[in-house]
Amino acid sequence: MDTTQLLKGVLDLAVLAVLEDKDGYGYDVVRRLRDAGLEDVGDASVYGTLRRLYRAGALTSYVVPSEEGPHRKYYGLNDAGRRQLALSADGWRSFSGAVDTLLRRTEEAAA
Amino acid sequence: MSTPVDIHPDAYAERVRAALADLPAADRADLLADLGNHLAEVAAEGGPLAERLGPPEAYAADLRAAAGLPAAVIRRGPGGRLRVLRPAWWVLRGLLVAGLLSILLRIDRPVVALLLAVVAVPASVWLGRRSATDRRLHWVDLAVSTAAALALLGLLVLVPVLGMSTETGTTEPVPVEMPTGPGG
Numbered sequence: 317m318d319t320t321q322l323l324k325g326v327l328d329l330a331v332l333a334v335l336e337d338k339d340g341y342g343y344d345v346v347r348r349l350r351d352a353g354l355e356d357v358g359d360a361s362v363y364g365t366l367r368r369l370y371r372a373g374a375l376t377s378y379v380v381p382s383e384e385g386p387h388r389k390y391y392g393l394n395d396a397g398r399r400q401l402a403l404s405a406d407g408w409r410s411f412s413g414a415v416d417t418l419l420r421r422t423e424e425a426a427a
Numbered sequence: 428m429s430t431p432v433d434i435h436p437d438a439y440a441e442r443v444r445a446a447l448a449d450l451p452a453a454d455r456a457d458l459l460a461d462l463g464n465h466l467a468e469v470a471a472e473g474g475p476l477a478e479r480l481g482p483p484e485a486y487a488a489d490l491r492a493a494a495g496l497p498a499a500v501i502r503r504g505p506g507g508r509l510r511v512l513r514p515a516w517w518v519l520r521g522l523l524v525a526g527l528l529s530i531l532l533r534i535d536r537p538v539v540a541l542l543l544a545v546v547a548v549p550a551s552v553w554l555g556r557r558s559a560t561d562r563r564l565h566w567v568d569l570a571v572s573t574a575a576a577l578a579l580l581g582l583l584v585l586v587p588v589l590g591m592s593t594e595t596g597t598t599e600p601v602p603v604e605m606p607t608g609p610g611g
Contacts, residue, residue: 327493342461343468359465360486364493367457386464 319356329408330354331365332393332401335375339392342366366391374400433475436466439483446487449499449560458490500560517555520575521548527578 323330334340334348346362369375374397381387393401434442440462447455469479480486492498525544534540551571558568 341464343465358489359469359480360489361493363461363465364458364490364495366461368493368495371457386467388464389461 319354323354323357323361326408327357327361327365328369329401329404330357331362331369332374332397332404335391335393336398336401339390341380341388341390345391369397434477434483436463436470436476439466439476439480439486442483443487443490446484446499447491450491450496454494454496458494458496500562513555514552516572517552518548519579520555520572521551523575523578523582524551524571526582527574 330349330352331345334345334352337348340348342363343359345366346357346359349357349362366375370377370391374394375391376394377389377391379387379389440459443462444455444459447458450458466476466480470476472479477483481489488498522544525540525547528534528543528547529540534543554564554568554571558564
C-alpha cells in the first residue's frame, strides 16, 4: 500500500512521539522513525517537519558541540509540544479505531 | 544496471540551495542550517547521494513542503545560459522604456530624460527580480518586456531608415527644368 498519503497526515504526530521518548537531532529522528517501521519516511520531510514544529512553538532546540564531528542541533518537546502530542494521539486513536472497526466488519462480512 | 551519477555533498547542497533561492532569506537559512550535517552523515553511510535521497530538486521540494512553505513558482522564460543575461536585459529594458516615454511625452530636455532613466532602470531590475516569486508581477514584467522589445525593434528599424533619408535628402541634385529661350 502506498503510505505516502498516510505519512503526510501523521508525520507531525510521529515526530512528536519520537522526541517525547528522547531529544534527537534531524538524522537521528529519521532513523528512529524508520526503525519503528515507517520505512518510507523521507529525510527532507522529517527535517522540514522539525523546522515547522519548532517555528510553531512545539519544540525546544539546542546545539551540542562535538570535537570529532560537526555540531548537532537537537530538538526536544516543550509543554506546548507535549500538549499537541496528547491531542494528536487521541485524534489518531479514535481515527484508527474507526478504521479498524470498519475493517473488522468487512472481515466478518466476508467470513 | 545503470549506476546513478554520484553527486558530491557540496554540489548537492548547492542545488538544494538554488531550488530554494526564491524563498525569503530567513526561511531559506532555516532550511539550509541542518543540510550540511545531514548530507555529510548520509554520504558517510556510502552510496550515491541522489540514490539515497533523490535528486536535490526533489529534496528541496519535500523540505519546503514539510516546512509549510509555498512551492517554488514555475519560472517561465529562457533557461540555462540565457538566464544569466536577464539582469542585463532588465537594465536595457529600463533604458528603452525611459527612451520610449521621453519620445511619447515629447521630452526635449536631456536632464529630464536622464532622470527618467535613473528611475526606470532600478524599477525594471526590481520588477524583474520580484516577478520571479510574485505571480501577479509576472504579467507586469511580461508587459514591460514586450513594450521594451517593441521599442527596441522600432529603434532597429527606424535608425537605418532615418540614416538613409538624411543621407539622400539634400545631396541628390534635383533636376531643374531650364526655361526655354524665346521663340522655343
